[in-house]
Amino acid sequence: MSGVVRTFLPWYRAGFAAALTERPVAGAARAAVPATVRLRGEPALGSLEVPVSVAGPGDVIGLDAREVLRTEPFDGCPDFEPSYFPYVELASPDLPWRFTPFPPQGQALPDPEHPGTPRQQRRLQPWLALVVVPASRATLRAAAGDGLPVLRCPAAELPTPEQLWAWAHVQVTHDPAEPVEAAAGDPARTLSRLVCPRRLEAGVRYLACLTPTFAAGRVAGVGGDAGADPLAPAWGGTGSVELPVYYSWSFQTGAEGSFEALVRRLRPRPAPASLAGREIGVGAPGWGAAADDPDATTLMQGALRPIGTAEPPAGDGGLAGSLRTAVSRSGSGVELRPPLYGQDYQGGIAALAPDSAGWLTELNTDPRRRTAAGLASWAVAVHQEELADRAWRQLRDAGLGAPGRADPELADLVTGAVAGRHGGGAALTRAELAGVAASARAAAAAAPERLFAPRFDEPAYTLLRAVAEEWLLPAAGDLPDDTVLLVRTNTAFVESFLVGLNHALARELVWRRFPLDQTATFFSRFWAGGSDLTAVPPIASWDADDELGGHGSGADHLVLLVKGALLRRFPTAALYLSRARGDGGEERLMPYLSGAIGTGSTFLGFALTPEQAAIPGQAWHVVVEEAAAHARFGCDDPPPEGPAPLHHWSDLDWSHPHLAGQLHMPVPGPLAGLARTLAPGAASAVWALDSANVAVIVQQPAFRVRLPIALWLEPQLSSTAQD
Numbered sequence: 001m002s003g004v005v006r007t008f009l010p011w012y013r014a015g016f017a018a019a020l021t022e023r024p025v026a027g028a029a030r031a032a033v034p035a036t037v038r039l040r041g042e043p044a045l046g047s048l049e050v051p052v053s054v055a056g057p058g059d060v061i062g063l064d065a066r067e068v069l070r071t072e073p074f075d076g077c078p079d080f081e082p083s084y085f086p087y088v089e090l091a092s093p094d095l096p097w098r099f100t101p102f103p104p105q106g107q108a109l110p111d112p113e114h115p116g117t118p119r120q121q122r123r124l125q126p127w128l129a130l131v132v133v134p135a136s137r138a139t140l141r142a143a144a145g146d147g148l149p150v151l152r153c154p155a156a157e158l159p160t161p162e163q164l165w166a167w168a169h170v171q172v173t174h175d176p177a178e179p180v181e182a183a184a185g186d187p188a189r190t191l192s193r194l195v196c197p198r199r200l201e202a203g204v205r206y207l208a209c210l211t212p213t214f215a216a217g218r219v220a221g222v223g224g225d226a227g228a229d230p231l232a233p234a235w236g237g238t239g240s241v242e243l244p245v246y247y248s249w250s251f252q253t254g255a256e257g258s259f260e261a262l263v264r265r266l267r268p269r270p271a272p273a274s275l276a277g278r279e280i281g282v283g284a285p286g287w288g289a290a291a292d293d294p295d296a297t298t299l300m301q302g303a304l305r306p307i308g309t310a311e312p313p314a315g316d317g318g319l320a321g322s323l324r325t326a327v328s329r330s331g332s333g334v335e336l337r338p339p340l341y342g343q344d345y346q347g348g349i350a351a352l353a354p355d356s357a358g359w360l361t362e363l364n365t366d367p368r369r370r371t372a373a374g375l376a377s378w379a380v381a382v383h384q385e386e387l388a389d390r391a392w393r394q395l396r397d398a399g400l401g402a403p404g405r406a407d408p409e410l411a412d413l414v415t416g417a418v419a420g421r422h423g424g425g426a427a428l429t430r431a432e433l434a435g436v437a438a439s440a441r442a443a444a445a446a447a448p449e450r451l452f453a454p455r456f457d458e459p460a461y462t463l464l465r466a467v468a469e470e471w472l473l474p475a476a477g478d479l480p481d482d483t484v485l486l487v488r489t490n491t492a493f494v495e496s497f498l499v500g501l502n503h504a505l506a507r508e509l510v511w512r513r514f515p516l517d518q519t520a521t522f523f524s525r526f527w528a529g530g531s532d533l534t535a536v537p538p539i540a541s542w543d544a545d546d547e548l549g550g551h552g553s554g555a556d557h558l559v560l561l562v563k564g565a566l567l568r569r570f571p572t573a574a575l576y577l578s579r580a581r582g583d584g585g586e587e588r589l590m591p592y593l594s595g596a597i598g599t600g601s602t603f604l605g606f607a608l609t610p611e612q613a614a615i616p617g618q619a620w621h622v623v624v625e626e627a628a629a630h631a632r633f634g635c636d637d638p639p640p641e642g643p644a645p646l647h648h649w650s651d652l653d654w655s656h657p658h659l660a661g662q663l664h665m666p667v668p669g670p671l672a673g674l675a676r677t678l679a680p681g682a683a684s685a686v687w688a689l690d691s692a693n694v695a696v697i698v699q700q701p702a703f704r705v706r707l708p709i710a711l712w713l714e715p716q717l718s719s720t721a722q723d
Contacts, residue, residue, distance in 0.1 A: 006631060007180045009170040010690035011104065011124045012093040012192065016054045023102040029216040029230035030056040031101035056101040057127040058216030058230060062148060063246035067091050069191055071208065071249050072632070079254030079569060082200040083261070084634035084700065086132050086208050088247070089171075093190040096126035096168045101231065109689060111673045119673060122690040123165040128246060129213045130167075130194040133157040135205040140248060148221045148244040151209050155241045159197065159664040161233030164213050166667045167195040169691040171631065195633055197665035197698070199654060205252045211243040218243055254569060259626045260703040261637055262566040265482040266624070268711045271306035274475035275487070278302075282319055282367040287338045289326040291319035300368040303461060303497070303526070304473040304559055304603065305490045307610045307712060311368060320365040327364050328352050340364055341373040342499045344506060344518045345539045358545045363496055369548060372493050373500025375471060379463035380504035391454040391509055400450055400515070453520030454509075459528040460501055461595055469597060473561070476597050482564040484622065486712040487603075488556040488610055489593075492549035494526045499539060531592035533557075533607055558608050558709075560591070560622055563601040572627040577606050578706065579620045589620075614713045621706040628702040635665065635698060649697045650679045667694070 013020075016033050024031045030053040038047045069089040073080040080086070090096065102125075109121040131151070138153035159167070172190050174183035183189045200206065212218050216230035221244020226232070235241040276299070283294040296319070301311050314320065327340040328351030342360050343349050352361055363369045380387065464471060471493075479485065501523050509516045519540045527534040536552040549556075560575060567573060577589040591604035613620050638655035646652060654660065658671045672688040678696065685696045 004173050005176050007172045007174065008692040008695045009172060009180070009184065010122055010692045011097050011126075011168070012170045012184065012190070013097055014094045015098075016052070017094070017098055017100070020054070020101070020103045024056075024231065027228060027230070029058045029101065029214070029226070030054060054101065055099060056216060056230075057099045057212055057214040058220045058226075060099055060127070060212070060217060060220065060246075061146075063128075063210065065247065067095060068247055070630070072630070073251045075249035075251070077251040080200070080251050081258045081569075081634075082202045082253045083258040083637050084200075084632055085195050085197050085698070086130065086200075086206070086251070087193055087195040087633060088130050088208070088210065090192045090194070091187070093170045093184070093187075093192045096128060096192050096194060097124055099127040100125055109673045109686075111675065112670065113674065119686060119689055121688065125165045125213060126168040126194070127213055127217060128194070128210055129159070129161075129164045130196045130208060131158050131211055131243075132196040132198050132200075132206050132208045134201075135207050135250065138207055140207055140209070140245065148246065149248065150222055151207070151211060151243045151245050151248075152240060155235045155237055155239055157663075158235055158241070160237070160666070161213055161235060163664075163667040166688065166691050166694045167197055169193055169195075169695045193631075193695075195695070195698075197633075199635070199663060199665070200253050202253050203255045205250060207248060207250050209243070209245045210247040211245055220244070258634070258637065259566070259570050259573070262482075262564070262569065263624055263626075263703060263705050266484050266562070266564065266566065266705075267482055268484045268486075268622075268707050269480070270712070271309075271485060271487065272475070272478050274478045275306045275473065276301070276309045277305070277311060278470075278474045280367065280371060282314075285319075285323070285367065287326040288329075289319065289322040289338075291322075298367060300371060300474075301490050301493065302471040302474045303464065303490055303493050304487045304561070305556075306487050307558075314366050314368065319367065323365045323367070323370070324352050324354070324356075324361070338370075339373075339377070339503065339507075341370070341503045342539065344503070345499075345542065346544055348518075359495070359542060359548045360544065362548050363499060369492070369496040372471075372496035373503070375464060375468050376460075376497045376500030377504035379467045380501065380508055382467050383463060384508050387456070387505060388509060388512055388514070390456070391514060394454040395452050395515070398452060400452055451515050451517040453517040454522055456523050457525065459534070459595070460498060460523045460526045461528070463501070464497060465595075465597070472595075472597050473603075476561075476563075476601060479561075479563050479601070481600070482566075483562070484624075484707060485561045485563070486610075486622075486709065487559045487561055489527075489559055489605060490549075491552070491556050492547075495536060495548045495551055498523055498526055498536060502539060527593035527605065528595050529591070529593040529605070531607075533592050555609050557605050558610055558613060559593075559603050559605040561597075561601055561603040562624075566624075567602045568599070570626065574623070574625040574627055575604055576623050576625075577608065577620050577709070578623045579618060588623075610713060613709050618709075620709040622709060623704060623706050625704040626702040628700075632700045633695065633698045634700050635659065646674075646676065648679050648682075649676045649685060650701075652697070665698070 019033055020031050033052045033054055035050045035052040036047050037050050067090050069091050072087045104122055104124040106120055106122050108118040110118045133153045137157055138151060141150045141152065143149045170190060170192050172180050172183050174180055174189060194210070196208070212221065212234050214230065215226040215232045215234055218234040219226045222242045234243060278300055279297045280300050282298050283291045283296040298314055299311055327338050329337045330350060341363050346360055352364065363373060461472065473487065502521055505522055506516060506518045510518065521538045524535045533552065542551055562575070576591065579587050581587050589606050589608060592607055593605035594603065596602050636653035638653055643653065643655040644651050646656065658669045659665060667688050673686065675684050675686045677684045685693045687697060688694065
C-alpha cells in the first residue's frame with residue numbers, strides 16, 4: 001500500500017471494558033463497573049448506585065468465524081517458512097481484550113545498559129491466545145453437540161501464559177501525516193492480531209488454535225474446576241492440558257529456510273561451456289541432401305544462449321546448396337520433398353532461386369534454422385488434435401457459415417475425427433460431442449472465399465518445452481542449484497521456430513479442409529509476457545531481404561535465469577533491474593518476458609541488450625526482492641558463523657543467548673528493557689516495554705539483495721561475489 005504506514009498499539013478497548021480501573025475481587029471471574037441510575041420525576045427522585053458486572057472470559061461459549069480476517073499461514077499451507085511466526089488477524093480491534101476483567105498493568109522495567117533509568121512497562125493480558133503445536137503431539141477432538149472442539153496436548157508445547165500479553169497487538173493503517181488516534185477509530189483501518197512466537201521446525205505439520213488464557217475460559221469450554229482463582233492461567237507448565245478451541249487451522253512447514261536464507265544462498269555464476277550449444281550432425285540430412293563431409297557437425301544454440309557466445313558460421317556450402325535443391329525439387333506426379341518452410345509468406349513460391357538470399361533462404365538452407373523449424377513441426381504433430389479443434393471452434397464463434405453450401409462429406413469427416421479424438425480418458429459428454437459435431441458441420445459450410453485465420457495467443461515456447469525442453473537452453477541441467485545466470489535471447493532461433501510452427505499448422509489445417517488464410521500468422525508470440533516485445537510482426541510483412549533475428553524487438557535481450565528453491569517457494573518475489581538516477585532516485589526496469597525450464601529454473605527477460613548494459617556509467621544491478629503485502633513476524637535462523645553482536649534489532653537471531661534453546665521466544669530475560677534501533681538510521685524500540693514494541697522488533701521487513709550486472713559482463717567473473 002503506497003503512501004500509508006502500519007502503526008502498532010499495545011491494545012484497544014471500547015465500551016464498559018474501557019472503564020475498568022480495578023481487578024475483580026478474589027475468586028470472581030467478572031469485573032464490577034460502578035454505575036449510577038438517575039430517576040426522573042417531579043420532584044426529582046434522586047439516583048441509585050447499581051452494581052454492574054462485565055462479561056468475563058468464563059462467559060464466552062464461542063467465536064464468530066467472521067471475526068477472523070486472515071491467518072498466517074493459510075489453512076492447509078504446505079510449505080510455511082519455519083523462521084516466521086504464525087498469527088491470526090481479527091476484525092474487531094478490541095476483541096483480544098474485550099473479556100479481560102481488569103485494567104492495564106504496569107511496572108518498572110530496568111534498562112540493562114542504564115540501571116538508573118528504568119522505564120514504565122505497560123501490559124494487558126488478552127483473554128484468548130494463539131497456540132501452535134505439532135499435530136503429532138496433540139489431538140483436536142471434534143465438538144460434541146453445542147460445545148467447542150477440544151485441544152489436548154502436553155503443557156510444555158504451549159507458550160508461558162503469563163507472557164501472552166506481549167503477543168497481542170492492534171495494527172492501524174494510516175497516512176504518515178495523520179495522527180494514529182484519528183485512524184484507530186476507523187474499523188476499515190484497524191485490526192487486532194495474535195501471534196504465536198514458537199520456533200517452528202522444518203517439515204512438520206502443525207495445528208494452530210485460538211484458546212482461552214484464563215482458567216475460567218477453560219472451564220467454560222471443557223468443564224472441571226477453575227480452582228480458587230478463575231483468573232489464573234488456563235494451563236501450567238507440566239502435564240497435559242485440555243483447552244476449548246474457538247478457531248483452528250493446520251499447516252505444514254517447508255523443508256528449507258526463509259526468503260532471506262534462500263536469497264543468501266544464490267550465487268552469480270559464469271555460464272559453463274556446455275551452455276554454448278549442442279553439436280548436431282549435418283553430414284547426411286536425407287532427401288538427397290548431403291554435406292561435403294558425411295561426418296560433419298555444427299554447433300546449434302537454443303532459444304536462450306550465453307552472453308559472449310555465438311554460433312559459428314555453418315561453413316558448408318555443399319550442404320546449403322544441396323538443401324536448396326532438395327526443397328526446390330519439382331516434377332510430375334506425386335513427389336515427396338522436404339518442406340519449404342515459410343513459402344506461403346512470400347507468395348507461395350515453390351522453389352528457391354539459385355542466387356536467393358534473405359530470411360526464407362536462410363531458414364531452409366541453414367541446418368540450424370531448419371532444425372528449429374522442424375522442432376516446431378514436431379510440436380504441431382504432437383498437439384495437432386487440440387490445435388485443430390481450437391481452430392474449428394474459433395471459426396464457429398466467428399459465425400462463418402453459409403447454410404445450404406455445406407459439404408456433407410467434409411462435415412462427416414470432421415464429425416468422425418472429433419468424435420474419435422475424444423474417445424479416451426479425455427472424452428467429452430455426449431451433449432458436448434453433439435455440440436462440436438454441429439459446430440464442425442457449420443464451419444465446413446463456410447464459403448471458400450471467406451477465409452479465416454485462427455489465433456493462438458499462448459507463448460509458443462510452451463510447445464517447445466513440451467516436446468524438446470532441452471532446446472530452450474541446451475545443457476541447462478548442468479547448472480548447480482542456487483545459481484543466478486545472465487543469458488540472452490536467440491532471436492534467430494525464435495523466428496525460425498515461429499515460422500516453422502505457423503507453416504506446419506497451416507499444412508495440418510489445409511489437409512483437414514479448413515477454410516484457412518494461409519498467409520496469416522497464427523502464433524506471433526514465442527515468449528510469455530504482455531509486452532509487444534514478445535510478438536513478431538505478421539510474417540507476411542517481413543522484407544524478403546531481411547535476415548532471421550531482425551524482426552519484433554530486433555535484438556537479443558538480457559535474460560536473468562534463477563535456478564534453485566527460491567522462486568518455487570516464493571513465486572511472488574520481485575526480480576528486476578535497477579540503477580541510480582541522476583537525481584538520486586532509482587530507475588527500475590521490469591521484465592517483459594518470463595518462463596520456466598523444468599521445475600527448478602525460472603527466467604525473466606529485460607528490454608536491454610548486454611551491450612547496452614555494459615556501457616560505462618550504467619551501473620545496472622539485478623535486484624531480488626521479497627514480496628510482502630502483509631506484515632510478517634519472526635526471527636532469523638542462526639548464522640553458520642555463530643551469534644553476531646546485537647547492534648540493531650535486525651541482528652537478532654535464534655542463536656542469541658536470550659533465545660538459544662527456547663521453544664517460544666521469551667519476554668523476560670537479558671533483552672528486557674534493552675533499546676536498539678531497528679536498523680541503521682531507523683527508529684528505536686525497547687524489548688518488553690509493551691506488545692507494540694515487541695511487534696515492531698520481531699516484524700520482518702521485505703528482504704532485498706542487489707547484484708551488479710558487471711559480475712557477468714566483466715571478463716574475470718567471481719563465482720562467489722554477492723553484496
